[in-house]
Amino acid sequence: MENSCSSPPPHIAIFPFMSKGHTIPMLHLAHLLHHRHLISHITFFTTSGNAPFIRSSLSSVAAQSTSIVSLPFPDNLPPDIPSGVESTDQLPSIDDLFIPFANTLAHMRSSTTSPTTSHRTYLPSIVSLPFPDNLPPDIPSGVESTDQLPSIDDLFIPFANTLAHMRSSFTQAISQLSPAPSLLISDGFLVWTQYVATELNIPRLVYYGMGGFAQTVSSIVSQHKPHAKVSCTCEPFAIPGFPHLSLTKSDLEPPFDDPDLKGPHWDFVVEQVVANSASRGFIMNSFYELESPYFDYMDSKWGINSYQVGPLCLARLDSGKKNQPPSPLLQWLDSRLSVNHPVLYVSFGTQVKISLIQMKEIAIGLERSRLNFIWIIRGQGCYWDDGFEERVGDRCRLVKEWVDQLEILAHKAVHGFMTHCGWNSVMESMCTGVPVLAWPMMAEQRLNAKFVVEELGMGLRIRASDGTKNGLVKAEDIEGLMRELLIGEKGMTVKKKAEELAVAARQATSEGGSSYIALEKMINCAKH
Numbered sequence: 001m002e003n004s005c006s007s008p009p010p011h012i013a014i015f016p017f018m019s020k021g022h023t024i025p026m027l028h029l030a031h032l033l034h035h036r037h038l039i040s041h042i043t044f045f046t047t048s049g050n051a052p053f054i055r056s057s058l059s060s061v062a063a064q065s066t067s068i069v070s071l072p073f074p075d076n077l078p079p080d081i082p083s084g085v086e087s088t089d090q091l092p093s094i095d096d097l098f099i100p101f102a103n104t105l106a107h108m109r110s111s112t113t114s115p116t117t118s119h120r121t122y123l124p125s126i127v128s129l130p131f132p133d134n135l136p137p138d139i140p141s142g143v144e145s146t147d148q149l150p151s152i153d154d155l156f157i158p159f160a161n162t163l164a165h166m167r168s169s170f171t172q173a174i175s176q177l178s179p180a181p182s183l184l185i186s187d188g189f190l191v192w193t194q195y196v197a198t199e200l201n202i203p204r205l206v207y208y209g210m211g212g213f214a215q216t217v218s219s220i221v222s223q224h225k226p227h228a229k230v231s232c233t234c235e236p237f238a239i240p241g242f243p244h245l246s247l248t249k250s251d252l253e254p255p256f257d258d259p260d261l262k263g264p265h266w267d268f269v270v271e272q273v274v275a276n277s278a279s280r281g282f283i284m285n286s287f288y289e290l291e292s293p294y295f296d297y298m299d300s301k302w303g304i305n306s307y308q309v310g311p312l313c314l315a316r317l318d319s320g321k322k323n324q325p326p327s328p329l330l331q332w333l334d335s336r337l338s339v340n341h342p343v344l345y346v347s348f349g350t351q352v353k354i355s356l357i358q359m360k361e362i363a364i365g366l367e368r369s370r371l372n373f374i375w376i377i378r379g380q381g382c383y384w385d386d387g388f389e390e391r392v393g394d395r396c397r398l399v400k401e402w403v404d405q406l407e408i409l410a411h412k413a414v415h416g417f418m419t420h421c422g423w424n425s426v427m428e429s430m431c432t433g434v435p436v437l438a439w440p441m442m443a444e445q446r447l448n449a450k451f452v453v454e455e456l457g458m459g460l461r462i463r464a465s466d467g468t469k470n471g472l473v474k475a476e477d478i479e480g481l482m483r484e485l486l487i488g489e490k491g492m493t494v495k496k497k498a499e500e501l502a503v504a505a506r507q508a509t510s511e512g513g514s515s516y517i518a519l520e521k522m523i524n525c526a527k528h
């Protein structure tokens with residue numbers, strides 16, 4: 001689809017899923033669209049509990065994204081035009097003075113005085129819809145985002161299904177927008193937004209947080225069931241269409257690990273597939289060159305129109321935080337860099353809950369490594385002996401608050417990232433050239449880990465010490481892998497690969513690159 005029309009669509013509506021890992025890339029997308037001047041306005045839909053997070057992220061986006069260049073008004077005005085008049089509504093007589101006024105403007109052609117540039121604060125609008133009040137019994141009232149769920153495994157599907165009760169308030173709110181949005185970008189989990197879009201004749205693009213590898217492989221597995229004949233979770237099976245790939249059931253999570261697909265999770269997947277078939281296509285937070293065989297497969301086998309416009313985090317990374325003093329965490333990283341001590345960043349995203357016994361093994365492993373680390377322990381229980389914090393002292397930072405992960409990864413002292421392989425973390429690590437210690441725990445993370453370690457070669461894999469899917473990872477394995485990544489030979493190899501990928505990602509998003517072009521095509525899909 002080529003850009004056949006130069007005027008941007010006036011107005012785009014974005015409706016992210018109520019989960020940080022799905023909302024953050026949509027905020028980065030808003031950032032990018034503003035920066036590229038591809039849209040004139042964005043309206044975000046969310047719920048009141050999620051609005052503050054979106055508002056604070058958007059205000060920094062908006063303040064930096066639009067600039068105004070002011071040229072000096074010509075000073076050789078015709079006699080009847082009073083000085084200071086710079087707009088036709090200020091003319092004493094429009095009939096007599098319109099032509100002299102318009103002709104005068106030609107003097108601006110070669111302005112000799114330097115223009116002044118000022119930033120315009122241009123805030124996308126946020127529409128907060130009420131969160132459904134008929135919550136399933138196990139979801140505490142006030143919980144409006146998946147990171148607040150007491151158990152993501154048990155409550156994700158009831159939570160996602162509950163959101164369908166927002167359909168009528170969303171229909172009402174979006175149909176009242178003026179001008180009407182010419183495109184709706186909504187999360188694949190918000191299945192019912194497709195039906196609203198169809199009803200109101202608004203084209204919709206679907207956003208999922210997943211990469212192309214995970215999306216393609218899980219779809220092939222559910223369609224062809226290559227694991228139907230394997231006898232145990234560790235027996236390898238091939239993936240039709242990709243002979244070089246070999247998986248085990250341990251690489252998959254429910255419902256995809258069982259060839260007999262059924263149950264509420266599978267029903268939810270089927271609902272999404274049906275709704276998506278009525279959409280204009282998918283937005284992928286990836287770039288074509290990174291996962292081309294998988295995007296080509298989606299296109300040729302299933303006719304899926306996908307726009308690879310990422311990595312979206314680069315939009316945020318490039319704008320940075322202007323005029324703000326470095327946080328204490330960044331100052332500590334500066335101190336590590338000054339003495340040449342590499343740092344491991346340890347964080348498992350926004351949804352994973354780690355058992356206390358596993359937390360203890362991590363603590364022992366990190367301590368014994370004698371290396372430096374930042375460990376995000378927000379939302380996790382702490383189970384280590386009293387002396388732990390004193391013993392690790394200034395070679396670590398234990399953080400209980402929300403941090404700016406991208407800013408940390410971008411710091412030169414950070415040489416490795418122990419991650420659960422949420423797709424955003426993978427993209428952020430890649431864009432900052434930081435190799436990973438891949439420790440997937442749920443959702444599509446095991447496929448992401450396989451892709452990152454085996455296909456891309458930008459990391460090392462952590463596995464349970466007893467070889468099982470969900471077993472304990474012992475302290476000695478954590479210690480060994482951490483040392484290998486930060487100061488070992490394998491670590492140097494994967495770091496080099498991560499740095500090469502960071503360059504490739506930047507090329508894709510730079511002018512003329514694949515993602516740069518795909519973004520224009522994506523916007524233009526609303527016009528056809």
Ligand SMILES: O=c1ccn([C@@H]2O[C@H](COP(=O)(O)OP(=O)(O)O[C@H]3O[C@H](CO)[C@@H](O)[C@H](O)[C@H]3O)[C@@H](O)[C@H]2O)c(=O)[nH]1
Pocket residue numbers: 020021022024208209210348349350351352376401402403404405406421422423424425426428442443444445
């Ligand atoms: O203190 C924090 C913690 C997280 N983040 C950001 O939060 C996002 C987390 O996203 P991700 O790494 O993808 O982890 P999850 O939130 O756990 O991701 C969920 O959503 C992803 C996208 O669909 C999936 O790939 C994962 O499997 C699923 O768990 C990233 O942008 C991080 O930079 C911060 O900025 N500060």
